[in-house]
Amino acid sequence: MTIIPTSTEAAADRGYRQALDKAEGYLASLETNIRNKGYTASLLDDFGEWKKGHLPRPFQLTRWFRRFASPDPADSARYLAWLTRTGKLDDYLERSVSYMFLRDLGHDLSSPRTLARIERFTVELKRRLERQDDDPSEPASEFLSMVALYRWAQREAIEPEMIWVIDKLKRVSSHLPEAMNAEEAERKLIKIIFGVVMHVIDEMDEGIPSSERSRRLGDALKLGYYYGLTYPFIDDLLDSEVLNEGEKEQYSRMIRMTIRTGIVPELGEWTGNHFEMIRFIHAELREAYEYIRQVQNRETQEIFFEQSLVFFESQDEDRTKDLAHAHYTNKDIYLPIILKSASSRLIVRSVIGASRDEGFEQRVFYYGLYNQLADDLADMFADMNTGAVTPFTYYFKYRDKRSDLINPFELYWAVISHLIHEVYCSEPKTREIILDRAINGLKRYRQRVGQEEFDRIMGIFAFGQPELERLIQRLVRQAENVAFYDKMLRDQLLGAMRSNRREQEEFISIVKKARAEINNLLPVQPPTEGMKETGLLFETANYSLEGNGKRLRPILSWVMGVQEYGLDAAALAPLFRALEYMHTASLIFDDLPSQDNSATRRGRPTLHELHGSAIAELTGIFLIQKAVEEQASLKEFDRQSVLTLLQYLSRKAAEICMGQAMDLSAKGKVLTVEELDRVCFYKTGIAFEACLVAPAILARVSETEIEIMKKIAYHMGIAFQIKDDLLDEEGDPRLLGKPAGKDAENDSTTYVTVLGPVAASKAMWEHYCLAMEALMDLPRPPVFLKHLLNYIIHREN
Numbered sequence: 001m002t003i004i005p006t007s008t009e010a011a012a013d014r015g016y017r018q019a020l021d022k023a024e025g026y027l028a029s030l031e032t033n034i035r036n037k038g039y040t041a042s043l044l045d046d047f048g049e050w051k052k053g054h055l056p057r058p059f060q061l062t063r064w065f066r067r068f069a070s071p072d073p074a075d076s077a078r079y080l081a082w083l084t085r086t087g088k089l090d091d092y093l094e095r096s097v098s099y100m101f102l103r104d105l106g107h108d109l110s111s112p113r114t115l116a117r118i119e120r121f122t123v124e125l126k127r128r129l130e131r132q133d134d135d136p137s138e139p140a141s142e143f144l145s146m147v148a149l150y151r152w153a154q155r156e157a158i159e160p161e162m163i164w165v166i167d168k169l170k171r172v173s174s175h176l177p178e179a180m181n182a183e184e185a186e187r188k189l190i191k192i193i194f195g196v197v198m199h200v201i202d203e204m205d206e207g208i209p210s211s212e213r214s215r216r217l218g219d220a221l222k223l224g225y226y227y228g229l230t231y232p233f234i235d236d237l238l239d240s241e242v243l244n245e246g247e248k249e250q251y252s253r254m255i256r257m258t259i260r261t262g263i264v265p266e267l268g269e270w271t272g273n274h275f276e277m278i279r280f281i282h283a284e285l286r287e288a289y290e291y292i293r294q295v296q297n298r299e300t301q302e303i304f305f306e307q308s309l310v311f312f313e314s315q316d317e318d319r320t321k322d323l324a325h326a327h328y329t330n331k332d333i334y335l336p337i338i339l340k341s342a343s344s345r346l347i348v349r350s351v352i353g354a355s356r357d358e359g360f361e362q363r364v365f366y367y368g369l370y371n372q373l374a375d376d377l378a379d380m381f382a383d384m385n386t387g388a389v390t391p392f393t394y395y396f397k398y399r400d401k402r403s404d405l406i407n408p409f410e411l412y413w414a415v416i417s418h419l420i421h422e423v424y425c426s427e428p429k430t431r432e433i434i435l436d437r438a439i440n441g442l443k444r445y446r447q448r449v450g451q452e453e454f455d456r457i458m459g460i461f462a463f464g465q466p467e468l469e470r471l472i473q474r475l476v477r478q479a480e481n482v483a484f485y486d487k488m489l490r491d492q493l494l495g496a497m498r499s500n501r502r503e504q505e506e507f508i509s510i511v512k513k514a515r516a517e518i519n520n521l522l523p524v525q526p527p528t529e530g531m532k533e534t535g536l537l538f539e540t541a542n543y544s545l546e547g548n549g550k551r552l553r554p555i556l557s558w559v560m561g562v563q564e565y566g567l568d569a570a571a572l573a574p575l576f577r578a579l580e581y582m583h584t585a586s587l588i589f590d591d592l593p594s595q596d597n598s599a600t601r602r603g604r605p606t607l608h609e610l611h612g613s614a615i616a617e618l619t620g621i622f623l624i625q626k627a628v629e630e631q632a633s634l635k636e637f638d639r640q641s642v643l644t645l646l647q648y649l650s651r652k653a654a655e656i657c658m659g660q661a662m663d664l665s666a667k668g669k670v671l672t673v674e675e676l677d678r679v680c681f682y683k684t685g686i687a688f689e690a691c692l693v694a695p696a697i698l699a700r701v702s703e704t705e706i707e708i709m710k711k712i713a714y715h716m717g718i719a720f721q722i723k724d725d726l727l728d729e730e731g732d733p734r735l736l737g738k739p740a741g742k743d744a745e746n747d748s749t750t751y752v753t754v755l756g757p758v759a760a761s762k763a764m765w766e767h768y769c770l771a772m773e774a775l776m777d778l779p780r781p782p783v784f785l786k787h788l789l790n791y792i793i794h795r796e797n
Contacts, residue, residue: 009260015306016313023338026366027331030414034406039417040465046420047471050435054479073483076492080129088481089126096485097122098433103367104195105202106345106360109429117202125485146790147769157210159762161218165193165225170794175280176232177242183497185232190493192231192348193224200352219295220352226288227351233281234312238319247272252316254282259308262301264289296353303350307343314339321389326398330406333391334369337376341368366415366423370434373412374441378448380457396460410463412438439475440482507787514558515551517569518576524626540611540619541626544584547602552788553691554579559784561695571636575645575694578630582653583687585623586660588616595664596748624653637698645697652690659683666749673763676754677718684724685717708777712785715771720792722764725750727797729757768793 033039071078083089097118101107107114146166153162169189176182200220204213234255238248250271258264264286270278296304314336321328342365349360376383376390383393391408398405416434424430446454454476462469522545526538554576561567561575591598591606592613598606608616631649634642659682666679692709729752751760771789775781 012260012306012309015302016310019306019310019339019343020335022365023335023342024331026338026369027334030411030418031330031406033414033418034410037465039414040468042417042421043413044468044471046417046431046435047468047475050432051471051475051479053432054436054439054475054481056478056480070480073488074491076488079483079488089129090122091481092483093122093125093129093485094118095433095436095481097125098429099437099484100198100486102430102433103371104198104345106357106364106367108359108363108424108427109433110424110427147772150765150769156217157214158218158221159765160758161221163761163765165221167794168225172229172232172284175277177240177274177277179242180232180236180240183494183501185236186497187490187494188231188236189225189228192228193221196220196224196227196348196352199348199354203352203354222291223295223351226291227347229284229288230308233285235315237281238316243274244272247274247278251278255312258285258289259305259312262289262293262305292351296350299356300350300353303356304347307347307350311340311343311347314343318389323384323387323389323393323397325389326401328389328394330404333389333394334406334411337372337391338369341372342366344368363423366419370412370415370419373408373415374438377409377412378441378445392461399460407461407463409461410465413463413468436482437484439472439479440484440487442472442476443479443482444487446476503783504787507784507791510559510563510784511555514555518551518554518558518580521573521577522580524581524623536615537619537622540607540615541581541584541623543610544588544607544619544623545580547604549580549584549602551580553583553687556688556691556788557695559782560692561699563784564780564782565695565699565701567695567699568636571634572695572698574630574633575698578627578649579691579694581623581627581630582649582656585620585627586656586687588620588623590660592616595660627653634698641698641700645694648697649690649694652686655682655686659686663748669749671749671754673751673754676749676751680718680721680751681714683717684721685714688717688720689713705778708774711774712771715767715774716789716792719764719767719771719789722751722760722767723793723795725752726757726760726764727795728752764793 071082073079080089083092098109101114101118102109109115109118149166150159150162153159169186172189173182173186176185197217197220200216204216208216237243238252243251254265254267264282267279267282272278292304293301318336318340321332345364345368346361349357373391376392380390380392380396383390384396391406391411395405395408399407416438420426420431420434424434449457458469458473522542524538524541524545526535557575557579558569558572561572562569587601588607590596591601592608594613599609600606606616607619611619628646628650631642631646634645659679662679663683666675671679689710692713693706696706696709728750751763754760755763768789772786775785775789
């Protein structure tokens with residue numbers, strides 16, 4: 001491992017001073033441009049050329065225009081269909097991809113190499129959207145669904161790294177305090193990971209061997225995650241009110257020391273209320289910095305720590321500002337913004353170990369302020385509510401008292417003029433993309449706040465150039481062909497994340513509700529008459545039914561029967577009891593010394609440990625018979641359906657026994673994956689199938705739909721079993737409720753023993769994806785099943 005020399009601190013300080021000098025020069029040139037209004041004439045000329053391709057011709061305002069008027073881009077399916085129908089899709093995608101190469105990758109759009117890459121990427125994106133057209137139900141955000149991400153990882157042969165990243169993202173989300181915006185933190189992380197991957201792809205030559213491409217992309221996923229961690233765990237945490245002032249000071253000292261020395265210090269004694277959270281974050285950040293250092297060379301390490309210091313110090317300076325302070329200078333307001341907006345992108349190239357590129361550094365340095373000002377305008381009132389000091393909030397509050405303050409909206413246009421003519425040398429394509437983006441941003445803002453509020457805000461930030469301002473207002477109202485795909489994807493991704501969180505909360509609520517109802521139904525009632533000795537089996541049966549059981553199987557039937565098919569919960573109660581009785585009986589048999597020889601189950605001693613194997617075996621048989629009795633008690637359904645159900649569940653119970661017999665006979669043998677799949681399906685998958693199909697039989701669901709559910713159950717069951725095998729290998733016994741390592745102790749053949757942990761994880765994800773893909777074939781895919789599948793592969797017990 002490379003150790004950063006003690007000179008790192010001096011180099012970081014020197015880099016910060018150089019960046020500050022450059023930012024001061026940039027701000028001074030912009031102030032000069034504002035004073036002499038030099039940007040006005042150039043922008044009028046720019047817009048004069050630009051509007052030719054963006055303002056509708058007079059005849060388009062007639063019946064033809066109304067017929068082909070653009071739908072709202074927020075309605076992604078209709079908008080993309082409209083783009084295809086009107087022949088505008090190619091331009092839309094090329095514009096969107098060009099912007100990504102301009103902003104995110106820092107390219108010069110006049111470069112033939114860049115133009116060739118833009119064309120290739122646009123063609124691939126169009127192919128992906130055309131495939132999506134074959135399935136109109138799939139939203140654009142499915143680009144980033146877990147199934148889509150894993151399928152991409154398979155094509156690139158980086159499945160283990162993708163599994164690692166997804167697991168890490170789940171851990172981060174679970175450790176974020178409630179006071180922080182989890183969706184926004186996750187979106188930022190995903191965006192940064194994507195950005196790092198794009199930079200790595202951009203650095204590759206076309207003829208690179210596939211193995212080397214896979215290695216680099218795998219590293220990129222990890223680097224993106226590790227670098228992205230700094231946003232939720234440093235920026236967002238310090239911006240939030242989670243930590244008190246003393247804790248923030250402690251934490252900032254630790255981060256500053258890390259950046260200045262290149263070494264994460266020991267956590268030491270933490271004085272505050274959030275020790276467990278800080279301990280987790282400290283461990284993750286230490287792991288991140290160690291990994292980044294391992295993959296960097298000496299030159300890029302220096303750049304990384306220099307730019308990290310620039311970003312942290314400028315962000316910290318911004319963070320400590322108080323909106324009540326009326327005497328900040330323009331330098332106080334703008335220099336930190338220039339520095340942090342530039343350094344955040346410069347860091348990315350250093351993270352991936354790319355060689356220095358002065359052209360890239362120049363373009364990125366000047367471009368960052370443009371993006372930041374656009375974001376600050378869009379977030380102005382949210383920032384006002386939190387008391388954040390930004391160019392827009394500060395000018396809004398003190399504009400009538402401080403004539404020396406730069407109007408940030410005027411500065412925004414001066415920056416655009418500077419970019420077009422000074423940085424990109426009036427290159428036509430770049431001018432087109434920058435002006436497209438500027439007008440699109442104002443259009444989106446107007447749509448969000450409404451025309452009346454938009455006009456009021458534009459009046460507040462008027463900058464004394466009426467001709468240019470009127471033109472901008474007209475373009476915001478009338479210009480077309482300025483939408484961008486990344487904005488659509490961002491909106492859908494945020495919407496999907498919020499929806500996913502709501503669905504997860506509903507999933508948890510449903511599970512709790514169904515579990516409570518089912519637990520109340522389960523106790524086996526002893527007979528009111530008869531011999532006293534018969535009470536023992538009732539006692540042992542109820543002991544086995546108690547404990548911290550997940551009740552997944554009856555819950556699954558409850559959701560499908562009650563929520564999806566609209567059946568009466570009380571009428572289905574015998575089915576719920578039957579399913580859990582059958583499952584509990586199978587666990588009693590599994591735990592016996594003659595089979596898996598488990599001493600604990602559901603956090604308590606197994607039944608044979610308390611009463612011996614004979615009573616345990618009788619209890620299992622007793623519960624199976626009670627399950628048959630319960631099925632015969634489904635009086636609210638027609639006889640033929642109940643008879644069909646009895647036949648089906650009896651057949652499935654026999655098949656589960658066959659699966660356990662296969663498992664026992666396989667001890668000490670080396671099975672193929674195909675043989676293991678068969679054993680697993682009979683042991684686990686059939687139980688899931690029964691829980692899905694049983695209520696469907698009573699609801700008289702079509703045979704086609706039942707076949708789809710059988711397919712879902714097949715892959716769900718195998719994924720569940722592989723996760724069990726992985727947990728037995730590496731799980732926490734405290735969370736499992738039983739000892740880990742029992743498979744090895746019993747010489748059992750498992751997916752882990754056959755494939756190894758890495759390949760077993762890949763197999764689990766393959767079955768997860770196949771189950772999810774089958775789920776989408778249902779007429780109304782139950783949201784509950786989606787989250788059940790997610791739970792199965794991410795659970796800890």
